[in-house]
Amino acid sequence: MRETADAQRVAEERFRTTAAKFGVTSLDWRAPAGDPMAAAVLHARYADLAVIGQPERDESTEAFSAELAKAVVMSCGRPVLFVPYVGEYNTVGERVLIAWKDSRESARAVADALPLLKDAKKVFAVAITPDDDENLHDVLADQQVAAFLRRHEVNATVRRLAVPDVNAGELLLSQAADVSADLIVMGAYSRPRVSAFMWGGVTQVMLSSMTVPVLMSH
Helix, strand or coil, X not given: CHHHHHHHHHHHHHHHHHHHHCCCCCCCCXXXXXXXXXXXXXXXXXXXXXXXXXXXCCCCCHXXXXXXXXXXXXHCCCCEEEECCCCCCCCCCXXXXXXXXXXXXXXXXXXXXXXXXXXXXXXXXXXXXXCCCCCHHHHHHHHHHHHHXXXXXXXXXXXXXXXXXXXXXXXXXXXXXXXXXXXXXXXXXXCCCCCCCCECXXXXXXXXHCCCCEEEEC
């Protein structure tokens, strides 16, 4: 209990010091007792945006941090912004890459990101298909997301690339680097018929290897 109290005190000091450093005057520190997963989900649910640090590799708390992150993004019903544990970012949201897919999760992420997309200087949407056979459904889906964004005064460049699914996560990171994106927007996916805390392949790659902040919605 003493160790927990000390850790909580240190965390609060870091929180308040960082907020003061960046001129944040309206803030609220909360450290509720009980199940941390449930508490994090509950507090995120009543916020506009949850911001979570990427779980640091090789840290003693890595497994717990990963489970906490997954619980929040899968259950809170709000967008979650994941921030990489390395690197410094002078801008976030000026050049945005959307990982587009004709799915509920992707549509939710795009809608949740609209306030940021409207302020962005450049928006790129990349749709990935596992083969070169682009069908009518794919064409219409790409046109529809472009039209949706235009209705909200967001002009996006939409591209479709063919790559095996196993390499989709790496391709997205490569595309983000190519367009100098400072934010990636994507749906968060879990594997079907297993625990909600089991990521889908691309989502897992992004969480473990992100190079810029990633906004996810489920």
